Amino acid sequence: MNNTYFSYAVCRVTIAVVWLYQGLVPKLLYMHEDELAMSMAAGFSHSEAVNVATIGGVLEVGMAVMVLIFWRQRWPLYLTAIAMLGLLFFVILVQPTLLVAAFNPVTTNITVLALSIVGLQLHHR
Template sequence: MASNMLSQAAFLCRLGLGFLFIYHGLLPKILFLSPIEISLVEASGAGVPANIASPLAGVLEIVLGLLIALRLGGKPPVYLAAFALIILLIYVALLSPALLVEAFNPVTTNLLGLLLCYLILRLESPALQPDATGS
């Protein structure tokens, strides 16, 4: 019974984290290119136009979200998500720190995403899985 509850909790965490990446990849990067996304791409100085870089990043986020939500690839996509959330938060803090105090900001989004990563990895750890005897 407890194992089933842990599996359900891990599943819900995966759905939540997957949704986070799918939503942020699709809406502000592909369907409705956000002015904030444009300014972040331009601030990077990479020389790639935002109308190319943002949708490309959006596709990668959607793929990552699907891998996580559908449990494809096991734990590596979750580790990749955690790494990306940390790097992107640092990126925003360095290039556009004013965004960190906005109403819907990357601090809350990324920290909650990191919490979901931690919960998935913890809930799916072998230490929490029942052994072959069912105990």
């Protein structure tokens, strides 16, 4: 395995793991209060926020699968990059207090965005 392919694989697998973890742990398995707080700050009721988090969790698990299944295609990396920017701006607008917490959306989203960009640069080199 050459260094470029190894680096590409690290980017792809790491992105998939982040999508999977973020979909499963704070949304589907343990429904973290911060997930609900973001939706409620956007105007949803508690029960609607639970539904939004559940749908978001399923979509994130789906993204993890797509990042891996469509290994040779660029669109999952583009979609990830766009989603990271969009989700970060969503947090900035509706729940800016999360931006100062440890392991916050700034660090996570910027890191995954960077991995997506690197993965796109390494794709088919």
